[in-house]
Amino acid sequence: MSPSPNGTIERTPDGGIVRFDRSLAFPIDEVWASITEPARLADWWPPFTADITVDLREGGKIVFDWPETDFPTLEFVIVRLAAPTLLEHTHTSPGSWMRWELEATADGTRLRATYFIPDLDMAIERGDLVGLHHSLDRLAPALAGNPVAWDNDAFIELRDAYAELSPTEPQT
Template sequence: MDRDSFRPGPLAEVARVPAGDRWDLVFVRDLRHPPEKVWAALTEPDQLAQWAPFLTSRDLGTTGDATLSTLDGDRHFDAPATVLRAERPTLLEYTWGDDLLRWELAPADSGTRLTLRHRIDKADVAAMTAAGWHLCLDVADHLLDGDPVGPIRGADALNFGWAELRTAYAERLDS
């Protein structure tokens, strides 16, 4: 796909649920690929570099410490990470700074049902977080299809419908 013609796909299933004094954004998406292929996209540094909002210092498929470097243009911000659980190809859980990400992969008729639970500090950042993951996972889906568009990160996301996605997810999460 030509990057300039990239447009976000339909909204994902989302929910915002209390998690103690924090919140979990629950983001559910169906992908047309088997769990093993999706697992590789979630864990392998070369694949993550093509779609995720960060670069990783190592393969995330095993437990232990890592560094996740968020990119925004020429700037990058390193955050400590710890892979807490890596149960190939069904469950990946790691910290990213103060956040906790839990990726659940379940076989589905058409491929994989991916459920991301992203623990956030404030309820009002759920729509922004959902919009960011929406774009990232659209890009990952193209990558898995063998039709990479390149990562869409940071301020660049504004050029690909992030603001509209944030508004749509805010409406969905507040209803």
Template sequence: MDGTVQQIAGGSTIRFERHLPYTVEAVWDSLTEPQKLVDWLAAAEVELTEGGRFQLTFANTGDVMNGKVIQVQSPSVLAYTWNSEDPNESVVQWELTPEADGCLLVLKHTIRVPERLSYMLAGWHVHLDLLAETLAGEVKGWPWSHWESMREKYAKQLGE
């Protein structure tokens, strides 16, 4: 359930795998529908078509992420740029695979210039925890203490 980092030519890829006891369609809706994204990730504006806008506004920091959808294969693959128009700079990719008892979610965030990987790992880790809780019907606020403990854990692992 913890994130991993793979060094690649020109950057890094952060990867998470989560087994979720929900259908691919239910998880897909949580990844793509603004009224569901706000419960676990951020307020969102989504144009779910290649070339469409994918904007997130994070309530916990006020940060805004502007991206562009680069791949949509409903309900199994979604990819968008992260604060860049250039897919070579930063891309988030979600893959959903059906399983007998739900689905496997794989998140990959590939970035050219990794800054403070522990912050990104902790952020995605906590957001994925919130996704699972939201799918279970629990809507909670951003848990700063959980994020900080995960950031410290990842920083230690990475030697930051």
């Protein structure tokens, strides 16, 4: 399967999986730094200003605190780590997880982001898929040294486009 900017949604017996596959024209070490270093994460992942800490070890935490907004602190626990190719951590809902897989290519890096969520419909409704897509759209400019701000209009456009997708049913 060749990389695509669009996510895929798959229903599973235990919930659902959202997958993104992106080609980035940057070396693997740069992409790794952008998903593991707090200042670099802040350039592209969160929708608003965040104080981010990362204890980069299995059992360590990735913490997003929101000093300018009334939003709960997010804490993810790192469950698998193999620098610079694999980072897996828990996510916001109980039982959910996020996996970042990096592969060096002739043109840069292939990034595969996989998000498992027990309640897929809730994740779609609250915008997890759209938010991750929009954040990943902001990753390449951040890697190029030109971070772009969160764009609510772009988020709404993506939300409308994804609303037309129907998740595939579980494979039996």
